[in-house]
Amino acid sequence: MDIENLKTIFTQCFKNEGVVYTSPGRINLIGEHTDYNGGFVFPGAIDKGIYAIIRLNGTDTVNGYSIDYDAKWSFSIDENDQPKKHGSQYIYGVCREIQKRGYKIGGFDTVVAGDVPLGAGMSSSAALESTFAFALNDLFNLGIDKFELARIGQATEHNYCGVKCGIMDQFASVFGKKGHLMRLNCATMEFEYFPFNPKGYKVVLLDTRVKHELASSAYNKRRESCENACAHIATKHPEVKFLSDATMDMLNEVKNEISAEDYMRAEYVIGEKQRVLDVCEALEKGDYETVGERMYGTHHGMSKLYEVSCDELDFLNNVAKECGVTGSRVMGGGFGGCTINLVKEDLYDDFVAKAKYRFIKEFGHEPKVYDVVISDGARKL
Numbered sequence: 326m327d328i329e330n331l332k333t334i335f336t337q338c339f340k341n342e343g344v345v346y347t348s349p350g351r352i353n354l355i356g357e358h359t360d361y362n363g364g365f366v367f368p369g370a371i372d373k374g375i376y377a378i379i380r381l382n383g384t385d386t387v388n389g390y391s392i393d394y395d396a397k398w399s400f401s402i403d404e405n406d407q408p409k410k411h412g413s414q415y416i417y418g419v420c421r422e423i424q425k426r427g428y429k430i431g432g433f434d435t436v437v438a439g440d441v442p443l444g445a446g447m448s449s450s451a452a453l454e455s456t457f458a459f460a461l462n463d464l465f466n467l468g469i470d471k472f473e474l475a476r477i478g479q480a481t482e483h484n485y486c487g488v489k490c491g492i493m494d495q496f497a498s499v500f501g502k503k504g505h506l507m508r509l510n511c512a513t514m515e516f517e518y519f520p521f522n523p524k525g526y527k528v529v530l531l532d533t534r535v536k537h538e539l540a541s542s543a544y545n546k547r548r549e550s551c552e553n554a555c556a557h558i559a560t561k562h563p564e565v566k567f568l569s570d571a572t573m574d575m576l577n578e579v580k581n582e583i584s585a586e587d588y589m590r591a592e593y594v595i596g597e598k599q600r601v602l603d604v605c606e607a608l609e610k611g612d613y614e615t616v617g618e619r620m621y622g623t624h625h626g627m628s629k630l631y632e633v634s635c636d637e638l639d640f641l642n643n644v645a646k647e648c649g650v651t652g653s654r655v656m657g658g659g660f661g662g663c664t665i666n667l668v669k670e671d672l673y674d675d676f677v678a679k680a681k682y683r684f685i686k687e688f689g690h691e692p693k694v695y696d697v698v699i700s701d702g703a704r705k706l
């Protein structure tokens with residue numbers, strides 16, 4: 326990101342200088358759709374994110390300019406004039422959520438830009454929320470802890486953007502640490518940093534550049550299925566608070582009470598819990614073959630049971646398999662976006678070239694390629 330350019334634009338817009346904040350997007354090695362089921366996730370922050378220059382303006386109005394949309398917008402922090410466009414709805418949501426928690430904030434001027442691709446499954450929206458939650462906490466000296474900053478971003482998605490997401494993306498964006506993945510237990514919010522430097526391997530994202538229109542309603546529907554399956558299991562096993570607490574035996578006990586669709590969704594979630602644990606154990610032993618195998622297992626589950634893949638993602642997953650890539654799967658919520666691939670260094674060039682060539686032939690456009698660099702979380706620059 327060209328910070329000097331950001332500063333110049335800020336001065337042009339607001340005749341003043343501000344403070345620069347940034348928060349990253351994320352990858353997730355494994356543990357998908359487990360966060361809102363009280364399971365484990367295994368994300369890391371990346372070297373791509375959202376950047377904002379901010380200056381408090383002493384009013385109750387937020388004035389912004391989004392470089393990526395080339396759009397100016399304003400809203401009042403204490404009125405119900407929720408903006409809908411150009412990312413400002415996320416910033417408004419963060420302001421509202423902070424105030425709902427009893428903290429006092431005021432208006433500010435801001436210029437926003439990002440280099441995390443939108444809609445690619447790398448959590449550009451969480452990066453935006455975390456940037457502002459972190460910045461406002463700092464600028465107004467609110468003393469909000471990092472977990473609550475992540476929850477403010479998540480609540481913004483729920484209450485202002487219509488996505489009933491889990492906590493993974495905002496958590497990763499706030500807590501990210503260079504060179505480390507984080508295994509988070511989403512039921513207890515306990516987490517551990519795992520050094521991640523797979524010697525002899527690279528992690529690469531292949532972005533289908535597909536974004537499905539109804540992704541947020543389909544996402545919310547998956548969540549409802551899980552909650553329904555969990556509620557049925559809990560009537561027989563009151564100790565089950567989240568679907569991730571359940572076993573396949575418990576699920577089978579309620580098989581006749583729930584729809585075939587809800588059963589498949591739950592089957593995926595229960596399987597995914599074990600895959601995350603397997604991957605963490607394998608990583609500690611440097612056993613990348615097992616890591617990769619579980620990644621393919623996740624893809625299969627997300628495609629056939631959870632049904633959040635699409636032709637483009639399945640195609641890239643197959644190409645990876647054919648090229649002998651160690652692990653590959655759809656990453657993030659699904660319905661488009663990227664595959665994440667764990668590939669041996671000596672296979673990398675061949676794989677990327679083949680994937681591009683074959684994808685263009687099949688779908689008429691090139692997938693984008695992103696090498697993953699695991700980086701720090703939300704911060705002031």
Ligand code: GLA
Binds near residue numbers: 361494
């Ligand atoms: C999206 C959501 C996350 C998580 C993933 C799937 O990124 O924001 O909370 O549920 O999908 O793992």
